[in-house]
Amino acid sequence: MAHPPTSTAQAALDNALRLQPGPEHVRTAELDAIHGRALAYLNVGYPVHFRGPAGSGKTKLALSLAQELARPVLLLVGDDTFDTRSLIGGDTGTRTRRVVDRYITSVMKMESETAPVWLDRALTIACTEGCTLVYDEFNRAPASANNVLLTVLEERILVLPKSGRGETAVRVHPEFRAIFTSNPEDHAGTHAAQDALIDRMVTIDVESFDRDTEIAITVARSGLAEVDAARIVDMVRDFRRSREWVQRPTLRASIMIARMAQRLELRVAADEPRFVQLCLDLLASRAKPGPNGVPDPRQRQMLARLIEHFCGAEAATSLRPARAGIAA
Structure with missing residues (x-):
């Protein structure tokens, strides 16, 4: 059953990238061939990984491809400070609800309830709302932060902490798609991506265009x-x-x-x-x-x-x- 987006998810969707071809949009035989291959993989449900050196056009390719999927696009840029919470979200504090019962005028009854406040991050919103996630330079994030992607990409299940959602797993939306980029030549601030994650992607090497x-x-x-x-x-x-x-x-x-x-x-x-x-x-x-x-x-x-x-x-x-x- 589909559920309405949470307030944080709705705010993110409102700010999601709505990509449209601009005056700088270029179509050539080589770009069309790359797009065709990548789009075929994405349409079947496989994530695509553009790998190449800086300046080779990986991010532009990823965003252009995301535009063709005609879904809201969430852009995530890998960072060495990432942990799992940076991708899925977490508790950001608590909210207290107080109820005052004056059913009997001479008696006042008060009840207080404190609950954690959960804030969704890009991966959770993309998985639950069926967005396209563009994870740029994903290998700049520690491998441990990206472990949550393993079940998302294979079993199509997002595992969340029980304290935040009252549930341990969320079924990934059928329209969710993921596009990754990485630069294997830039060793400063990068981490070796785990084989299990790379094995779940279709990697397309982008060296330079014709x-x-x-x-x-x-x-x-x-x-x-x-x-x-x-x-x-x-x-x-x-x-x-x-x-x-x-x-x-x-x-x-x-x-x-x-x-x-x-x-x-x-x-x-x-x-x-x-x-x-x-x-x-x-x-x-x-x-x-x-x-x-x-x-x-x-x-x-x-x-x-x-x-x-x-x-x-x-x-x-x-x-x-x-x-x-x-x-x-």
């Missing part, structure tokens, strides 16, 4: 002309292939350069000093440092060659795939 998709996303997120966005994307992709970096240059770097170039009305050209400085500001910090840990002039020269190759006077204006190995 060139056409990266160009389309960069154009949509920056408003820059396609030919200029292509030059920036090709430059960043070639830097990525070079492996001459300590922090992987991602699509996010392309978007940042394109946005700044558009906002500052800079020509995407190697003979535009401010554009060159912009590229160095956003890319040089990712390059391998010298032996003493300080910036290596040779790496800046390598980046200057990249800028000249893709944005110089001799660069082709057609949207052609970049040649590999220029940064080497």
